[in-house]
Amino acid sequence: MRDFPTCLGENGVQVGNGSCSSVNRVSQNTVICVYTCKLLDLSCLITITWSKNLMGQCHSVEISDLSGQSLSKFVLKPTLFSKRKGFKSLDILNSVKIGLFWDLSSAHFGSGPEPLEGFYLALVCDNEMVLLIGDMKKEAFRKTSSTPSIKNATFISKREHMFGKRLFGTRVQFHDDGPVHELTIECDTAHDFRLVVSLDSKIAMLVKRIQWKFRGNHTIWVDGAAVEVFWDIHNWLFGTAFGDAVFVFQTSTPTTTEKTLVGRRAFSGPCVPQWPDCFEDSKTTGLGFSLILCVCKHD
Template identity: 55%
Template sequence: MREFPSCFGENGVQVADSSSSSSTTRGAQNAVTCVYHSKLRGRSCLITVSWTKTLMGQGMSVGIDDLSHICLCKVEIKPWLFLKRKGSKSLEVQSGKIDIFWDLSSAKFGSGPEPLEGFYLAAVFNQEMVLLLGDLKNEACKKVHSDCVFAHSGASFIAKREHIFGKKFYGAKAQFFDKGKVHDVTIECDTVGVNDPCLVIRIDSKTVMQVKRLKWKFRGNHTVLVDGVPVEVFWDVHNWLFGNALGNAVFLFQTCVPTEKMCEESQSVSDPASLTQGSSQQFRDSQLQGFGFSLVLYAWKNE
């Protein structure tokens, strides 16, 4: 599998292999990358928003890709500059002007780097809102002070990559469908002092998948139902069972495509072993064709 577009490489969440240092592991655990599909003058584009958290504070970056592997713009707000939690940046691009506005001065955060409420992040292209995140939408439109219609900022949330950590339980929030319900995803796996580990995945506290004899089934895939719609779950826990203490497991949740399209894509997405190589370009392309949403979770064991 290939990575997300190269222009997001610096700020994209990278997969660490079993030889990674503990500092790299801890750094990876404090990054979330979200990908949105939007349009610039009717042409499809990807907007990638990465949230980071360090000892210096919160940080973020925004990148816009025109789908031909050309990075139109990239804005990075480093943690040590984040004392000023509101502001804007303007960038001239070939076809116009891109403005990024943000206000996180009243933002509330959970344990991760992604803000939960009390914020906005807006991307505007030639006075047209192409992305609007957060619950302070009215404040964002006042700040933009243009004729842009915020209802037009119908960017679709198509992919998310997140690092989670724990000892036996690992949790994350997942919105499998754009504007759908937010679900609690829990992964349970105890590999310490257990001869026959078992992998259990729950959604909203309901067990949807259980894998026994995990040493024989450390990689695989299984279809579960979420809101009555099939979601394909891929897992690779090889590093947990056979790697060193710094290894991570990888889980991919993908809303299923229609049967005829699944057959066409089967060669590129059905190999769970390839999960360890990074987030898939094929998954990114499938999202843009309306195939659904992908969530990649990198699960690290606490030292």
């Protein structure tokens, strides 16, 4: 098992410009989902960003090559959010045309910026549905008049900012065909000094005496498969009042493509998790899903 404290070091998890202030707790509420897919013969990364700031909710879709070089990007700004359904044609390398379709007119949102149900967002290439997210799948196929692609997109990374006092929660699907789990992280830094990670209200990981174990890693089992959990809560314990922490949930060893993606395309906010240097070994192989949580705590 990898030694997370050693490979991170004191500055392994970097923090950007300033701490998580009360303004940034609103303006930097962001979820970034990344997929790999084939657009004709071109292997691409598709990054979907859901965000919420003082102006309202917005989302963006960016298509890039495997090195992270942007090929096309579309942003639906809060001022345009009244147009909650629509279509946009995107050009890739002046030769590949992608149809972007979305319908958020009936979307239901929780406390975060990512819609939970009542929506779809779809990418169509050459009359094939290359990416479809949301629960309104029948409506999406009817609207786009497309057929399912034999080269399905793969969900490889989700990165999220979370804010709170001692209890934080999100939803996660570790495998494409697996169930969606309610993930909660509870950290008591005042009395019991323990860290608790739960899935669907059942404790999956318990770390005691976290004042001595503020960095570490542990393997849990989810849906019959191993998930390695890395944490760094040093700034929660010894930082400012608006301390930040980073949690990484990794289903398997990341590929070179995934390491480049997570390391170079991380959050551009006040809390910037960086992929541990020990994962930069080019010999590592295997596909996997990464959930990266940048958690800002306020008293």
